[in-house]
Amino acid sequence: MASSVVLVNGLPGSGKSTLARALAAELDVPLLSKSLVKAGIVGSTPHMGLPGAIYGALAMDVVWALAGRSDEPPIVDSLWIRSRDLGFVQEGLRRAGSPHVVEVWCDVDPAVAQARALSSRDRLRTRERFAREWDSLVDDAGPLGIGDLLEVPSLEPVDAADVARAVRALLR
Numbered sequence: 001m002a003s004s005v006v007l008v009n010g011l012p013g014s015g016k017s018t019l020a021r022a023l024a025a026e027l028d029v030p031l032l033s034k035s036l037v038k039a040g041i042v043g044s045t046p047h048m049g050l051p052g053a054i055y056g057a058l059a060m061d062v063v064w065a066l067a068g069r070s071d072e073p074p075i076v077d078s079l080w081i082r083s084r085d086l087g088f089v090q091e092g093l094r095r096a097g098s099p100h101v102v103e104v105w106c107d108v109d110p111a112v113a114q115a116r117a118l119s120s121r122d123r124l125r126t127r128e129r130f131a132r133e134w135d136s137l138v139d140d141a142g143p144l145g146i147g148d149l150l151e152v153p154s155l156e157p158v159d160a161a162d163v164a165r166a167v168r169a170l171l172r
Contacts, residue, residue, distance in 0.1 A: 001068055001069070001070070001071075001096070001097040001099070002067070002070045002071060002072055002073040002074060002099055003073070003099055003100055003171075003172050004073040004099050004100040004101070004102060004171045004172050005067055005073055005074055005076055005093065005096065005099045005100070005101055005102070006023065006027075006029075006073055006074070006075045006076065006101075006102045006103075006104060006167055006171075007076050007078075007080070007089075007101060007102070007103045007104065007144070007147075008020040008023065008075060008076065008077045008078075008104045008106065009078070009079065009080050009103055009104065009105055009106070009143065009144065010079070010105060010106030010107070010108065010113075010141075010154065011079070011106070011108065011110060011113040011114075011117070011137065011138065011141050012079060012113065012116075012117035012130075012137075013108070013112070013113035013114060013115070013116030013117030013118075013120070014106035014107070014108045014113045014116075014154050015106050015108065015116075015154040015158060016077060016079070016104075016106045016154075017033065017035065017077050018158075019104065019106060019152065019154065019158055019160065019163065020033065020075050020076075020077035021077075022158075022160030022163075023075050023104070023160055023163060023164055023167065024074075024075045025160070026160050026161055026163075026164035027072075027073075027075070027164050027167065027168065028072075029070075029072040029073055029074055029075060030066070030070050030072060030074040030075070031074070031075045031077065032063045032066050032067055032070075032074050032075065032076045032077070033063075033076075033077040033078070034056065034059045034060055034063055034076075034077065034078035035059075035077070035078075037059040037060075037062050037063055038055050038056055038058075038059035041055055041058055041059055041062075042055050057088075060078070060088065060092060061092075063076060063078070063092070064092035064093070064095050064096050065095070065096075067092075067096040067099070068095060068096035068097050073099070073102075073171055079141075080144055081137070081140045081141060082140070082142060082143075082144050082145060083140050084140065085144075086144055086145075086146075089144060089146070090146070093146075100147060100148075100171075100172045101146050101147025101148065102147055102148045102150065102167055102170045102171060103143055103144055103146065103147055103148070103149050103150070104150045104152055104163065104167065105142070105143040105149060105150070105151045105152065106152055106154040106158075107151050107152060107153050107154060108153070108154045108155050109155060110134075110138045110141075112155060114131075114134055114138075117130065118130065118131065148170040150163070150166050150167060150170065
């Protein structure tokens with residue numbers, strides 16, 4: 001089990017998944033992405049009419065199990081809202097062996113993040129629901145407040161090598 005885990009967190013459209021991929025490559029460590037695991041689960045099961053949150057919870061169960069088996073500090077990519085997700089993250093970390101946490105918060109203007117995120121939504125219904133929920137998401141968004149925090153401005157392209165150096169300095 002790795003002694004540390006790197007959580008890459010931020011609003012949808014903040015660049016967190018792009019940064020997570022680049023960090024995993026720079027640090028030569030595993031990338032565990034909730035959205036990729038969720039897509040694999042949804043794509044491999046028949047439609048059962050379950051709420052999306054069920055698939056998200058299943059995906060995170062897989063992510064935490066893999067994090068606990070990683071020899072290197074994995075990069076874990078997801079959106080976590082402190083008021084909603086802190087207990088789930090703490091339990092996932094416990095199941096992963098209670099590693100030291102480095103949280104990378106992708107800091108971007110919410111209006112920019114919203115425009116980016118809406119442009120990537122592929123179904124009208126998803127875009128409409130996302131737009132309705134945006135204000136409450138922004139109000140609740142922020143770092144989880146566990147472990148070491150590295151805030152990364154992500155309005156402009158991020159230099160992953162610089163961020164990797166900063167993360168490396170925080171890893172145990």
